[in-house]
Amino acid sequence: MALLRALAVAATVLVVAAAGLVAMGLAFGNPWLLLPRLPPRSGMDRFLLIVWPAACLLEAVLAGLRPRASAMAMAVGGAALRLAMAGVLGWGLLWGSVHLRGEPAWLPLMLWSIGAAFVWQVLPRHTSQHVVTAAVALALVAAGVLIVVGGWLKGGLAALPLALAIGVVGWRARDEQLRGVVIGCGAAALVALVALGHFFGRVSTLQAGLMATSLVAVAAVAASTWTRGDGGS
């Protein structure tokens, strides 16, 4: 019995180590996947050159304002700014595509913007939790896998270096504000990648919906009193 248990533990460790090594290899070996082309004509190029930097900039600005503003002002102002930004960035992601020609896909875009703004707003407010950083990084990996399974290899693989960066920087960040910025950037990358997979790849509405629901669940968990009490700061 003890031998079986030892074998099971050893097998588990081996599998986890192997999976970790493969993931690290892909993550470190594929940073060139994040090299955008100029001018940014594709959705991925616009995500890397415009959408994600803009979202991260907003996060940095909000983090800078946090010590100077009341909690209420930050919550309301942050939500409004993130919602507005999500709408503009969603439009930017789809720029020039079939989704904005003829009869534009306003409803999916609006729903995405609202959901994205919710996830984006809730996660960075709970900056003290390492579990949120890990959840965002894992969700990025999951989104990447979903996009790859949908058939867009580069789009999915590009999520891995992002997940690694968010996970490592967020985990190592001692400063709570910096961790909040990292989580905010990760949340923005996450919702943008799901949108890219759906609107440009072949991630179905159901898959995108399930992914979005899981993101909202992560956000809800992050917002829960239980997790707040479990925080690491």
Add this chain to the structure above:
Amino acid sequence: MRFVFGALVAVVTVTAASFVHAADVYDYDLVHSSVSFKARFLDISWIHGRFNDVSGKFVLDREDPSKSSFQLTINVDSVDTANEKRDEHLRQPDYFDTKQFPTIEFVSTKVKAVDGGYEVTGNFTMHGVTKEITFPFMGGEEVEKMGAKRVGFGTELRLKRSDFDFDPQAIGNIGDEAVIIIDCAGVKAS
């Protein structure tokens, strides 16, 4: 006097009209045409495919060929390589990115008559990149068959995908150069 003048004007008008020729307009005949392509696989063989949804228009001015024009629009989502999974991958951003660039288009800017057809210069747009290309478009003789006036043209284009900003990482197993074979018929527009 007024009657004579009116009759003279009418005669001149009719005579002049008989000398003015109109260019012939032909619609792309999807049933009797094909736009196909082939690309090298691992540099050992060729992968063949075709686009099933193509439209276009040819305007032929036989008196003054420089006034002729050719226009072709290919719906990239209609790519067909006889393998549904590969077709689905070709539609994705790794290759054609059809949600961003749904069509391949050609619009001529200069047409010159040559022996056996035309030399056509125009703007070829694929994957969001427009390049000027020149190619011989052989054919153009009109026949009247199956209740309509018809013309046919054919050509082969050799294009490098790297010139059209395709992902360099997607140029490897499948070669950079693609051969596009256009064999098309036009039906005279009524």
